[in-house]
Amino acid sequence: MNVSDSTLLVLLLLATLGVIIHNNTVTVAILVLLIIRLTNMDNCFPWIEKQGLNIGIIIVTIGMLAPIASGRITTYTVLRSFVHWESLLAIAIGIVVSWLGGRGVSLMSSQPSVIAGLLMGTVLGVALFHGVPVGPFIAAGLLSLLIDNNLNF
Template identity: 35%
Template sequence: MHSGEIIMVILLIIGLVARSNLISVCACILLFLQFSKLDFLFPYLETHGLELGLLFLLLSILVPIATERVTGRDLLYNVTSLPGILAIVGGVMATHLNSEGLKLMQIDPGIIFGLIVGSVIGILFFNGQPVGPLMAAGVASLFLEVLSWFS
């Protein structure tokens, strides 16, 4: 077994222990692709996987609008009220952090393991909800930026 396969098995076990179906399923899919000699798909997944993930995330978020469970009036209120304005500011901050996290993961892909371990700790001990490593990388990037100010 190669080191990549061993790490995928470790991630599978971590995902099972942490009850994180996403980590477990992703590890299984990658192991399947490796063992079935379909690993030629890895470059495609690496370059387009994030876009595919965001596509499905946005689809799930927009379904209530498409099904009219959220109306135009609701949307207008939610961008003009204080909570709505704070949500806009939060969205701006989150997308900026996500952008910085993406840069960090491109510069240092090995950091993903630490992000996953941190997510598992958050799930197990702080009742956290993992929504992907991108935001975790953004927060880590922020921490690294602040740390660089002091060194």
């Protein structure tokens, strides 16, 4: 079995796991990557690796801001979030998690060897604990606190 075959095997295994755990997000993402692999569009991978994260973050941010843009969350509600202790705590946690995510992205860029472990941990977290697949960035940020003191933040 050559490297290409083993890569396809890993992707198929992860796609199967995605179907078994009923995680459409992971399954669709892997199937898109499989289609790119199987249609010999491998020249797209460098672009996807470079821009995919940014495009994904833009899409997630659009989804998060849509309730404000649609008016479902009003200006009054946004301003009121600076008054209640729960909302202030949510703001503080959001800041910490965003900071951790930034450290995680930097760690994954500088030490790609950790990506496989983070992805497997995320898949297992989704499968076993009904999590959602946003964990790799935060997990990498936490990992960076433990293993990499050279990230500048």
